[in-house]
Structure formats: structure tokens, C-alpha cells
Amino acid sequence: MFQSNNVIMHNYLCRKWFLLLLFVVYRKLDPVEGLKCYCDTTGPSCQNETCETDGFCFASTTLKDGVEKYEYRCWEQESVFPPGDWPIWCQKGDVFCCSTDLCNRSDEPDTTPTAAAWQVVPWIIGLMVLGICAAISFWWAKRSRKMLKRGLGSRPLFPAEDSLCEPRHPILGTATIRDMIELTTSGSGSGLPLLVQRSIARQIQLVDIIGKGRFGEVWRGRWRGENVAVKIFSSREECSWFREAEIYQTVMLRHENILGFIAADNKDNGTWTQLWLITDYHENGSLFDFLTARTIDSATLVKMALSVATGLAHLHMDIVGTKGKPAIAHRDLKSKNILVKSNLTCVIGDLGLAVRHNVSSDSVDVPSTNRVGTKRYMAPEVLDETMDTRQFDPYKRSDVYSFGLVVWEMARRCGALPDEYQPPYHDCVPPDPALEDMRRVVCLERRRPSVPNRWHSDPILSSISKVMKECWYQNPAARLTALRIKKTLANIGAGDLGKM
Template identity: 50%
Template structure:
């Protein structure tokens, strides 16, 4: 812009630059050579002389002349460029011997910078060195984090005032039942002492992997000849492991329809940190697995439904007193998180996303896990993101929605008049195998669709009653859904009616 302004001034302002002007009586002016279309004579008079060259397209324009006012200093100080060079001098005819072409060749050029081979090698090597240093720093940080974790474990053990050798001798030849019974009768209400948990964990032999999921793996292990389940969390799911450990160790959760907790341990194996959660082992596996392999009759169907409802009532209800427990909402209830026991009753597992609430201090503990459950089982208010996150009852109603879907899965596999549908997950005919959040929101919230109920159910009193029950779990309005206690009582009535029918027969 500066160069353009100067050029415009040179071309348009006769006061600043004139060729052929003459003031021989002024001693402060110099006689200059004037070579320009505007020059009337070969010389002019001014305060300074100049020679310039301007690159206009491919043909350079050469000019010589004089500046005639006080602004000449500004013109003479114009820095050279690729398109214009101006050079001034003071003296009679001093611009006569200034050659314009070399002036333009002296201007700075925008040529690309060339790097030597040595410079490129130095650049590459230095980059590699920086990456190596950063990698070493990252390794040191990871080792420091691992060391801190182990120190926290040792500090936690120290708080219990015992040493590994003493605890190991106390464990001795006790069975798991002995240890758990002692824990329940000792008044702690929080499972086994930490050091007993660690001792048990480190005496377990892993036998076979029985399941895999997004959280990690489940193994069948053995402790002193007894089968146990070992859930090994992946490092990225540490928050779920910590949450489940926290709930089991601070809450009285012993119940026949809640998966029995034995121990939890964070340990270093094979140069990596492993997160173990050790529970009772149930060889039938999850309800999801069981229903794919087996059909059930109405009695077993009601056993499944009632036992799940019993577990849900125990979770949802707060128990007051010194050995009480806060109310708990599961938040990820589904057939894969329910296990089938040997007596064909169920127990609820996987409390990694659970929410706790205590009326004593009206405190809602949602944990520190950003996950919100399994998309296929999400309630409308979760999919719409309209759930009241500060209201504990809202989380319980989410569990009720999911319970209705689990009940639908079980009822489909229940024989009636010699017929049972093949196993399918909820909404199998409406969404893909791995539905997205938006897939589920469209079906559940926008279209307000629900799982299909086969006509054959209505010809069976038990299945018809279950169909009515699950529909009352699926109301779009969360507050209209049944409570876990109401579901339990309704299932009890259905079960009693079935027994009366069998007795009459």
C-alpha cells in the first residue's frame, strides 16, 4: 500500500515532483537531469534530484527528475521493492550517472529458502530425539501413577492395623461361607475386611474365561477348592471398578437376589495394574445367556421375575439404623447384568453405574462415572436428556423401565400351549444390532413404540397378566410407572393365582 501511494503521488502531484521547472536564482536548489514525458527541457531545478525505475508489467519505466518541496524527504526514503526503486541525490546534475536497471536488480526478491542436506538431517534427528524424550517422560509418569496406586493400597491396609501374614493365618482353612457369615455377624455390614479381601484375591487361581464385555473379562476362578467369579476390569473402566468396590464395601448389600460380593483387589500382575472384583460364581451365567439356550415354563418365568423384583426392592429401599443402607438405583439393569442361580432364581449384578441416596442428609451420590447405561434399555427421559439428575426417584423410574424390558425378554421364552418365541433383545425388529443413541430416541421418544406383544400371550392368564404389568412399566411419563414394591406385590398375586389353578387341576 505504501508503494502504491508513493507511485500515485509521483504521478499525480506536480508540487512534489516536476520536470523542467526552473528557479536559477534560488541557491538552495540543484540542477537535475530530467528524463520523462512531462519534461519540457532536459534539466530541472529542485531541492533534490532523483532517478527511479518502476516495473509496470514486463516493461520497466525509467525516470529522472527533481523534487521541489519539503515532502521530497518522504519520497527519497521509500524503501526499494521488486516493483519500484527510487534513489535521490543532492548536487547539480548528480542524477546523470545513476543507472536505473541495476537499481531494480538490487531490490529484495521473494525467493524460496533453500535448505542444505545437513540442515534437514539436523531437523529430522532433533524431532526424533524430542519424541523419544516425550515417550520416556510418559513412561515415567505412568510408572509413577502405578506406584501411587500401590501406595494407596498399602496405606489402606495399614489403616486396618494388620499384616498380610497374620490375616493369612486367620483365613486359614475357612470356607467362603465362614468368612462371609463372620463378616455379616461382626456388625461391620461392609463385607470382608480389606486385608482379608486382598489375601483371598491373591490365593485365587484363574481357571477359564467365561465371558467378555466392554468392561473387560469374567473368569471362573478357584479359592481353596471353591468356585468364584473374577471380573477383571480393563484399565479404561477403572471408574466402574472403583464405584462397585465402593458400594460393596460401604453398604449392607447382603441379599439373596443381589450378587454376593467376596473381595476386590487392585494388584500388579505381569507389569500391569489389574482391577479384580471377586463374587459368587453362578454356572448358569447371565439371564441373557440362559434365555438363548433355554425356554422356561410359567413357574420358572415367575421365579425369574419375582427374584429380580425382590433384588430391585432391596436396592431401591433405604434401610435405617446403624447397620442400614442407603437407597440405590442400578441405572444399567438388563438381562446381561442379571445372573441365574442354581435354584433358577436370579440375582442382580454390576453396580458400576449405581446411584446412592440417603434421607438422613438428603445427599445424592452419583459417583464419578460419565456412562449412563445401555442404549437399548434407556428410558425415554434418558434418551431425551430430560431426566431430573438431582432427583433420586428419577433414577429408580429408569430401573423400572428397564425391568419391563427384561420381563418381556423372559416372557417371550415362556412356553404356553406348546409355543415359545425364539430369544430376541428388546426392539430387535425396530433398531440395528448395535443401535445408536439417535436410533433409540427416534423409536422410543418420537414414535413412542414399545416391544411387540404376541397374541398367544392373551390366551394364557399368567402371560396376559405379565403383559399388562410390563406395559405399566413402559409409560412415557416416568411418574406414572409402577414402583419396585408394587411390581413385587403384583407378581406375588400372579404367582398365587397360578398355584391355585394348579391345585384345582
């Protein structure tokens, strides 16, 4: 892309210089006002057989009834065609044009058009300059294609299997999505170019539906043999779609524990407009689905919890620099918004409610959407509305509280005698709790999910339970930071697991 931009700029400069050269030639050919010509008519414009013009003198020869007839006139500049150039009629054999005083006076005018050497040379030079510019542009374009081809390997730029009706983009070729992300973003995670995003979106085939939510549906799609996840928002959720796509394209956001963003596009299916968000596909589904169907061992528990904490720490961290990353808080962290990769580590997804910290103004960029977080995972200060929404740190502490509940869900499914999967506070509130239910249990009664006795006899579960309890303190300031959680879980993995 960078190379093609250089070609465009180079062509633009060539055209600019050529137009400047044409302007200079035009100024040289532009006759001086007040040119005197011989005329053979009567009237105010021809007195004493002389007329004045800002254009040309001309003489013409016509044959009428076998007799040659001569005419001598002034030719005004406004009547000249093409404007500013040698008149097209002067190129005919029966018309003579000239641009010096009384140059058209002759008993038998020479009707052969003449041009001085200085009038021809600039045009020859102009054509040479244009030819050189065209040759350089062709060489530069060829060189750019070779460099791009080296970046993508030895793949053809336009594969034969593509339909002629499909949108084309040179960078697509037969490259994988991972190739394109690495080539165009240089690992910055700021998102693919919009044209590439649209090209990918228009070539995806939806295969089967894999989930539904309040925003819309999630489908498994196929793009050139690769599985992708397509989140289709309903039209009333446009703000959520736009916000999530905007957050995913934050510079330096791309991380192995953040769901990989591929593209966003709006597609008209003939009845309504679909809003697509295309991400990496993970066949294990959400952490909620995974824990509902499967149990885990101690090593997997630590690996999963550590990967979620690592992703959360990356979100919460601000990277200072000219192209730095702002700190981001998730605001809706739960097991349904965490996906399980094939290696059983996790990635955090669904950033539609995320907020960003603006360091320069110390303000919080809050999305303009009516959606709120999931009540079951809301921190006490969110439930009782005592959180200072003008500051950014309270949002991070709220995320940490939600993370503690997610770890509790994972820990229940671990061990020799794992418990049946249950969501947090399953024994305290209805399946779809209201705000009042959660406020009563979490804020007034200050209850937290119960810790089974069997955890105390297991060194891993015992260590994990200490971490989760430090995540859900009633006082937000007393909770661990995501970075501290990450380091603690890494020590648990290196220490307690190493002894087993």
C-alpha cells in the same frame, strides 16, 4: 477380630502403666542439682577441693607401676550413660559412685557399688507388674483363639495345604467364603475386612474365561476348591472398579437376589495393574445367556421375574438406622447384568453405575465415570435428557422401565410355543443402536416391544404382560414401584399358578 483388638488394647495399657512406673522410678533416682563432691584436681571446676554437679560424685582406683592411684571427681549428668540411670561405669569394681554431698571422700574409697533399698524395690515392683501384664496378655490371646475356633468350627487356623509364601490371616483357616462372611459381617453385607479380601484375592487361581465386556473380562477362578467369579477391569476402568467395589460394600446390601460380593484387589502382573472384583460364581451364567440357550415354563417365569423384582426392591429401599442402608438405583439393569442361580432364581449384578441417595442432604451420589447405561434399555426421559438428575426418585423409575423390558425377554421364551430369543426393540433398531435410533423409536414414536397374541390366552403370560406394560409407561410417575411389582408377581405366583 474384635477379640484380637481387645488384646492389642490390653497390651497397650500394660506398656503404658509400666512406662509410667519407670518414669516415677527415674524421678526418684534423679539426683538433686548442686551436689557437692570432693575433687583432687586444680582448675575452675575444682576449688577448695570441692566441685558441684547435677550428676554423681565418683572415686576411682587405678594401678600404675604396681602403685594404686586414687582419683576424685564430679560426674556431670550429660555424661552419664545410660541417661537418667545408674551409670554403667559405676557397675565396675574400680569405680565408686554416690549421690550425697562429699560422699566420695575417703583415703581408700570403697569401690563396691551401693544402692539403697528404696532404689532397688521399685525395679522389683516394675518387673513384677510387667510379668503380670505378660501373663494376662497370654491368657487373653489364648482365650480369643478358642472363641474364634468355636466360631469356625473345629478347623485348624493354619491348614497344612497353604503355601508358606501365601498371605496368612487367622480368620481364613479352612473356612468357606460363606463362613467368613457370616463371621465377620454378621450378615450386614458391608464386606469382608480388607486384609481378608486381599488374602483371598492373592490365593485365587484363574481357570477359564467366561465373558468379556467393555470393562474387561470375567474369569472362573478357584479358591480352596470353591468356584468364584473374577471380574478383571482394564486399568482405564479404575473408576468403575472402585465404584462397584464401594457400592457392593454398602452396609446391609447383602441379599439373596443381589450378586454376592467377596473381595476387591489390585494385582500387578508385571506388565500392568489388574483390578479384580471377586464375586459368587453362578454356572448358569447371565440371564441373557440362559434365555438364548433355554426355554422356561410359567412357574420358572414367575420365579425369575419375582426374584429380580425382589432384588430391585431391596436396592431401591432405604433402611433407616445408625448402620442403615441408603436407597440405591442400578442405572444399567438388563439381562446381561442379571445372573441365574442353580435354583433358577436370579441375582442382580454389575453395580458400577449405581447411584445412592443421601437422605440427610436429599442429594444423589453419582459416580465419576464416563460410562453410561445401555442405550437399548434406557428410559424415555434418559434418552431425551428430560430426567431431573438432582432427585433420586427418577433414577428408580428408570430402573423400573428397564425391568419391564427384561420381563418381556423372559416372557418370550415361555409357553408351549416359545419365540426365539430377541432383545427388546429388535425389530425397530439395528443390533448396536445409536442414541438417535432409540430416541426416535422410544420418545418420538412411543413404541414398545410387541406382545404376541398367544400371551392373551395364557393366564400367567397375560398377567405378566400387564405388569410389564405398567413398567414402561411414557410418564415416569405412572410406573409401578419395585415393591408394588414384587407384591403383584408374588400374587400371580400364589394365585394363577395355584389354579394350574
